Amino acid sequence: MKTSAIIFSSGILFFLPIAFIYGFLTDFQELVGFPAILLVGLMSLMIGGYLFLHDRSIGRIAADDLDGEISDEAYEYGFYSPWSWWPITVATGAGICFVGVAVGWWIVPFGGLIALVGLVGLVYEYDRGNHAH
Structure with a gap:
């Protein structure tokens, strides 16, 4: 440090x-x-x-x-679900928003809505269904 x-x-x-x-x-x-x-x-x-x-x-x-090993830093970085499709939905919504800034502002609400749906799905992914914790 x-x-x-x-x-x-x-x-x-x-x-x-x-x-x-x-x-x-x-x-x-x-x-x-x-x-x-x-x-x-x-x-x-x-x-x-x-x-x-x-x-x-x-x-x-x-x-x-200086004499440290890689295993000294071994701790849990976080929980990631590799099979989740919700990050793709969020990225699609963000991409549409960025296109809306370049092309026309009327596109931004559509991208925002898609990103919001993806964000809600990502946050609540493990609350229901087969993967509920």
Whole structure:
């Protein structure tokens, strides 16, 4: 965790000088590039600061151990159902929504409705039927 914090925090050392070099080269007339590069540097500092604070609060994790084994990180990541068709329904609805943004806004409610049906089906998939818990 500490290594990740150092890597993210060091982004400010790159992006801050690059932002000012970009600003000088464009005479600070270009109103998007300089603030954007500066904000990327500040964002990397913010993420690095969060990781430093998180490292200080939880201590060493298995990824920090140089002699660690893969089995040290072996824990349950979550429950996934490989036979479920509901993620395809949600993805279809989201895809139709994105097409609606590009083609015409009247398509978005149809995609939203399909995505909502898929989301409800995904959430309640294990409440009824053969796979109820």
